[in-house]
Amino acid sequence: MASYTVAHGKAKCFYDHYERKADLQHQTHYCPGCGHGIVHKLIAGTIDALGIQDRTVLISPVGCSVFAYYYLDVGNIQVAHGRAPAVATAVKRSRPESIVISYQGDGDLAAIGTAEIVHAANRGENFTVIFINNAIYGMTGGQMAPTTLLGQKSTTTPFGRNVWNEGYPLKVCELLASLTGPVYIERVALGDNKQIMRAQRAVRRAIEIQTQGLGFSLVEILSPCPTIWKMNPVEAQHWVKEEMTKTFPLGVFRDRTKEAERRPAPAHAPPLAEIPRILGIANGASRRAAAAAPLNDAEPRDLRIKVAGFGGQGVLLLGQVLAEAGLDAGLEVSWLPSYGPEMRSGTSNCHVRLSARPIDSPLVSRPNVLLALNEPSLRKFLPTVEPGGWVFYNGTALAEDCHREDVQILVRPFTKMADELGETRAGNIVMLGALLESTGVLSEQHVNGALRRLVKSERWLEINRLALAAGREAARKGNGHEK
Amino acid sequence: MSGNPKPDRGLVKLDSDECKGCGLCVEACPPKVLHLADHLNPYGYHPAAYTGAGCTGCGICFYVCPEPGAITVFRLVEQKAEPKSEELMPAAA
Structure with a gap:
């Protein structure tokens, strides 16, 4: 009796069954003759x-x-x-x-x-x-x-x-x-x-x-x-x-196989545990432990901030300063800009999260801090603010139909205050000063560090220093002395 | 063994469930021992089939076939060598 052995058969590195569709685990999806x-x-x-x-x-x-x-x-x-x-x-x-x-x-x-x-x-x-x-x-x-x-x-x-x-x-x-x-x-x-x-x-x-x-x-x-x-x-x-x-x-x-030299093998990728050290953030863990300090316990550990205004008002920069300062403070941060194609005068907003815990989503749809740089932004986002949250509004007074009792609202003419400092565009930083003073989030040192990285010119650093101080001052004082 | 007709050098097994009836194996087979069956397989193709004799075990049908496991080609094991039991497949009926 003749015996036969397999000479050509299905390669071992094919799967036995192809888990693609219920009935078609036997065939490939290719057409006949492909x-x-x-x-x-x-x-x-x-x-x-x-x-x-x-x-x-x-x-x-x-x-x-x-x-x-x-x-x-x-x-x-x-x-x-x-x-x-x-x-x-x-x-x-x-x-x-x-x-x-x-x-x-x-x-x-x-x-x-x-x-x-x-x-x-x-x-x-x-x-x-x-x-x-x-x-x-x-x-x-x-x-x-x-x-x-x-x-x-x-x-x-x-x-x-x-x-x-x-x-x-x-x-x-x-x-x-x-x-x-x-x-x-x-x-x-x-x-x-x-x-x-x-x-x-x-x-x-x-x-x-x-x-x-x-x-x-x-x-x-x-x-x-x-x-x-x-x-x-x-x-x-x-x-x-x-x-x-x-x-x-x-x-x-x-x-070129005869004359080709063996390529030098690239260095192995470093193990995951080594990466913080390579990036110079090796003591991130200890910094994170210390990070809880700037956020006092009365304040939410998970800040969900919405910054909104017109393009050109420094909306995105304000968000970036917050995120960068949070990073220095060892917090988990995210910054998500959202703006139209216009460089100026279009609507613009950004979502910022600062949290002691890992961030699930960078989207902020229910903010607990709203920074509204103009009235349309206030009208649009005030209803979304979580009860007990903070609202900072760049204006002189709230409209009758634009109010909530269950949130803390600080109304100041931040842009006008910046104008008095000689630089209208620093209104965003004045507002930042008020936020820092009112809520006690983030230390001065971390905010200054972030500003030094994001703002290149000495002149602007000085303006921002004055603007932060003016914002803190405005928040400390009672209602709208600037009127 | 003498007296018996000489067995075929090869044997081919076709999985009709995997075959799409493209006919490339039928075209390529040197001894022309493959054909497309008259019946349809569950997917609606006429699958390739072996006429039952004459396979040389050359493997050409395996290489031209686009499906990974539709065709398996066997070769006759020389009888004088002691058979290695695991590799052996009995001749298909």
């Missing part, structure tokens, strides 16, 4: 053969192969359109022992991601790019790609690609081979079984070059897209072989 499945198998076979499954990271792009992570049981990252080489660079540099494969289609690599691939290749980054060229946008329904052949019809070139309108097919291998950085560049195809075997060798070679630490390798694979080309799978395979290779000749465009 080249992606063939290339996935070439990559999987190489990963198995080299024994690198545990350290391989596949970067999948936007396009039909966006779901590569359903199939290959390796580290997977799905990234923004065209940015796979940038992410691959980061992964490879921070985890030099990993084998990083950037898997990209022609729309992803040769259109939106042109800059990323050119610069990654030019830097000679030590990862492998598998570039699937099917001369069309498949997933989005057949628009022209940079690699669409001359005369080829697509939904955006219904009469065929025309040189005078759309230019020439982009030859990625030739383009990148003109750079010094890349070590290995080859174009292969899936036009018949011989070409597929050649593609298998190229994929393996490219990944081996990475394991040897030599540098950038790219394999372009001419691949069929039967559905969008409106051909049956066998016709599409023939079209790859007969037509695509006329525009995109096969072959090795760069091979």
Whole structure:
């Protein structure tokens, strides 16, 4: 009786089942005859053969192969359109022992991601790019790609690609081979079984070059897209072989493996625990413990501040000073600006949070401190202030219909006070002085430190010093002496 | 063994649930021992099928097939070598 042993079977690094849809855990999502499945198998076979499954990271792009992570049981990252080489660079540099494969289609690599691939290749980054060229946008329904052949019809070139309108097919291998950085560049195809075997060798070679630490390798694979080309799978395979290779000749465009030097391995990324020390905030914990002090216990430990006014009134800067001072005080802080496109006169507000605990969201929809630099802002946000909260209003009096009994409201003409100091624009800092004095949040030292970082000129520092003092004074005094 | 007809050098197993009937394996098979079945699989494709004899175990159908596990190709184990039991698969009926 004859016995048989497996010669070619499903690679180990494919998942047994693909957890994508209830009934379709057996098949890939690719169309019948699609080249992606063939290339996935070439990559999987190489990963198995080299024994690198545990350290391989596949970067999948936007396009039909966006779901590569359903199939290959390796580290997977799905990234923004065209940015796979940038992410691959980061992964490879921070985890030099990993084998990083950037898997990209022609729309992803040769259109939106042109800059990323050119610069990654030019830097000679030590990862492998598998570039699937099917001369069309498949997933989005057949628009022209940079690699669409001359005369080829697509939904955006219904009469065929025309040189005078759309230019020439982009030859990625030739383009990148003109750079010094890349070590290995080859174009292969899936036009018949011989070409597929050649593609298998190229994929393996490219990944081996990475394991040897030599540098950038790219394999372009001419691949069929039967559905969008409106051909049956066998016709599409023939079209790859007969037509695509006329525009995109096969072959090795760069091979520096003999003379390439092993790239020096980048330093390992520091462990997470080391990062505070590297950033010079090593004693953050002790500072945080001390931080509770400036916020006296009677005041809320979680300040949710809304600063609102017109653009040009210093709304955003006021928020920044608060956030920066909070940072110095060792608090958790967030600062979220929200403004229209106008530099001046548009509405503008920012959300600031200062908290002794980690901040869940930087949005402040129920403030406990409202700094309203004009009346529209007061009208808009006063109803949102939490009962027991503080309101600082830049004006002379509250309108009849604009009042609340359950919040503490301080009304002062902050801008006019700044004007009297000789600088109208310092109204925001006068208001800050009043806030500090009234609520007792944040120490003088931390506020001054923040101002020194945010305000560059000596003249303005002096104005702000006077403005803070005027604001504190105004808050200490009784009702509206400035009238 | 003498007297018996010589067994095929290869054997191919096709998973009809995974097959999408693209026909690339049928086109590529050198001894032409694959065909698309008349019946439909649960997904509405005519799956590839083995005629039952003549496989050489070359593996070309495996490489042209876009599905990771639709095709498995086996090779005949030489009888003189002591069989390694774990690797062995009995000839499929």
